Amino acid sequence: MxxxxxxxxxxxxxxxxxxxxxxxxxxxxxxxxxxxxxxxxxxxxxxxxxxxxxxxxxxxxxxxxxxxxxxxxxxxxxxxxxxxxxxxxxxxxxxxxxxxxxxxxxxxxxxxxxxxxxxxxxxxxxxxxxxxxxxxxxxxxxxxxxxxxxxxxxxxxxxxxxxxxxxxxxxxxxxxxxxxxxxxxxxxxxxxxxxxxxxxxxxxxxxxxxxxxxxxxxxxxxxxxxxxxxxxxxxxxxxxxxxxxxxxxxxxxxxxxxxxxxxxxxxxxxxxxxxxxxxxxxxxxxxxxxxxxxxTFNREQLGVYFICGTQDFKETDNSETAALRCIEMALQAGITMFQLREKGVGSLKGAAKVSFAKKVQELCETYQVPFIMNDDMDLAEELDADGVHIGQDDDPIELVRQRFPNKIIGLSIHSPEEYADSQVELADYIGVGPVYGTQSKGDAKAPIGPEGIQAVRNVDAEIPIVAIGGITVETTATIREHGADGVSIISAITKANDVAKVVKGFKKF
Missing domain, CATH: 3.40.1190.20 (Ribokinase)
Incomplete structure (x- = not known):
């Protein structure tokens, strides 16, 4: 600046x-x-x-x-x-x-x-x-x-x-x-x-x-x-x-x-x-x-929550350059939170991952959008990220909260039963899904539909919820009507011909 x-x-x-x-x-x-x-x-x-x-x-x-x-x-x-x-x-x-x-x-x-x-x-x-x-x-x-x-x-x-x-x-x-x-x-x-x-x-x-x-x-x-x-x-x-x-x-x-x-x-x-x-x-x-x-966290930041890593651009000539270009366009268009999920086939490792993460963090700081690390506590600590997001099979949330007492913490939830078995009081928000079938995550569970979002919302009327999994602009209104504060998106943005148009479409809800 x-x-x-x-x-x-x-x-x-x-x-x-x-x-x-x-x-x-x-x-x-x-x-x-x-x-x-x-x-x-x-x-x-x-x-x-x-x-x-x-x-x-x-x-x-x-x-x-x-x-x-x-x-x-x-x-x-x-x-x-x-x-x-x-x-x-x-x-x-x-x-x-x-x-x-x-x-x-x-x-x-x-x-x-x-x-x-x-x-x-x-x-x-x-x-x-x-x-x-x-x-x-x-x-x-x-x-x-x-x-x-x-x-x-x-x-x-x-x-x-x-x-x-x-x-x-x-x-x-x-x-x-x-x-x-x-x-x-x-x-x-x-x-x-x-x-x-x-x-x-x-x-x-x-x-x-x-x-x-x-x-x-x-x-x-x-x-x-x-x-x-x-x-x-x-x-x-x-x-x-x-x-x-x-x-x-x-x-x-x-x-x-x-x-x-x-x-x-x-x-x-x-x-x-x-x-x-x-x-x-x-x-x-x-x-x-x-x-x-x-x-600091507020639930409005879940409105348009973009998640990606270089592996989501492996079909391009230069996945790192393509990812950075897409992330900046999404930030310019108004995404409200960003999560770096650098994992899976084709993802960066070691020093290359750290270097890429620093570039993404700098972009997020430029637009004052929270920078969240997915399931990499050491890198989140090294970069002093704004927060972390963890799944049910990652580090226990009580240990994550002890390590990051003042950071934003998100926790993945699949069902009311999983909600009941989780220490959700230690999370700032929960990510509920997948709502629909998705190709972005190879280990995704069975889709729960908008009704699955409503089921979790019925259990807890107050906790901030972001929906994830196969979400498009066309399905966002229904998902919000079923109790989600916002939507997490991967492929709808990473594969978009016009990133700004898609982001602005999500922001209408």
Whole structure:
């Protein structure tokens, strides 16, 4: 990815409606990464500036009633001009005044990106649930929101404790408000409701420097607003935001390392200066080599679950090249999860398998799609894969869960009886099938039909289920109607003349 290089070529204008405490630091940070900051504090000025801007930051850190009204005018104008808006709801967990301002902007206007600490985001999600309950809405979305427990987070003014699962909180918020959400803390979480990633880069020194959180709002605005970035082949809002968030955290690590080298200690004053220097030196290569991402699971990721290996392309001139080409086309078209099943006649072994797996993993990371290894625990551990999928005859799931406590784990199930004999509570999802006859797996069991999916669903109404085996676009609707959250596909994609068309066909359901 080349998001930082593209940002610097464009030098995007970011209008900042931010608090008085951090204006200088925000401006310097944006200049360091290659953006052009401008501060504004009245609608008359904003009418002149905003038509030329690539993004608008609204930070409510030093809010009053007049500024609250101004923020509404500003976001309304940005929406009219199609300028992306980043909202930083500073200290909205501290009281009703700030919370109501942030809630109004989220509910009644279009916010492109919401960034806050765990306490702020949790307070907004809780407020949205209460609003839905008050309005007595009966929509499916509202029911789902009310059924989820919101994380309890200790807050004090603008400060907040962390949360055990920032990705889960970001996902809750993204679904509640239909907005891309970033939750910051010791571990950062980002979610659009479908894709969720946790970022473990960063430095413990950041909370000790006033303005690092507020600067991040403007920093991300530069990444999501640049038209130069939007012209990149790999661009999408989630990817650009994740890249910017990671770059920011990597800069903090680089700053701490520089302080250690120069001063043999890391202290707030020197860290602040070196952090700005690190933003100035930051490159896409720094992000690529230092990023530390963890994909988290949600059942929507089972929607279009592509599985393959080089053995599925053995009839081509170069099975590895053909497989990589097909996988990338499928990722571009929108598959939601990928499993590398490199086994059977014609599959790669040893170093060749490892090399191929790394290339596939890099593709999945580019499109933020979970990379799952099939039945190769050692390689999954070596690559730090997002998860593993095991069959009934593979390693026992209790040992796999012990080895991978925080990874996505899938387990194959053939029948309600097999379900009853399995420790499915240790799995994130189960793969049920084969639904129909299949040539992709030589050891496949007898087909169970859509009724077999329904039989397992009748036993467990909640567990995420992905159907597998001989599935086509034409049979997907029936399978989903019988209780599957999604479908796993091999040959329907690997043998397709038009991969994108087939994937998009599956995505309709």
């Amino acid at each position: 080349t998001y930082i290089a593209a940002l610097r070529r464009k030098n995007p204008l970011v209008i900042c409606l931010t608090n008085d405490v951090v204006k200088n630091f925000t401006a310097n940070g944006l200049l360091a990464i290659g953006a052009s900051p401008a501060m504004s504090s009245c609608i008359e000025d904003l009418r002149d500036l905003l038509p030329y801007a690539q993004a608008l930051l609204v930070n409510i850190g030093t809010v009053n009633p007049e500024l609250g009204a101004f923020y509404k005018q500003a976001v309304t104008l940005a929406n009219e001009l199609a300028v992306p808006v980043v909202l930083d709801p500073v200290a909205c967990s501290a009281g009703a005044f700030r919370r109501e301002i942030a809630l109004d902007l989220l509910v009644n206007h279009k916010i492109t990106l919401l960034r806050g600490n765990a306490g702020e985001i949790a307070a907004l999600v809780q407020a949205k649930h209460e609003l839905d309950s008050k309005n007595a809405t009966e929509s499916i979305t509202s029911v789902n929101h009310k059924s989820e427990k919101v994380a309890e987070v200790s807050s004090k003014g603008v400060d907040s404790a962390g949360v055990a699962k920032p990705g889960a909180l970001a996902e809750q918020c993204a679904k509640a408000f239909q907005v891309l959400t970033v939750v910051t803390g010791p571990v950062d979480g980002i979610s659009n409701g479908l894709k969720t990633v946790e970022v473990t880069n960063g430095s413990a020194m950041m909370p000790l420097v006033v303005g690092t959180g507020c600067l991040l709002g403007g920093f991300l605005a530069a990444f999501i607003g640049s038209k130069e970035l939007q012209r990149l082949e790999e661009y999408d809002l989630f990817s650009a935001t994740l890249w910017g968030l990671t770059a920011y955290s990597v800069a903090a690590e680089m700053a701490a390392e520089t302080c250690e080298n120069l001063y043999q200690r890391v202290e707030p004053g020197s860290f602040q200066i070196e952090f700005l220097n690190a933003l100035y030196r930051m490159s896409d290569e720094d992000v690529k080599t230092r990023k530390n991402w963890h994909m």
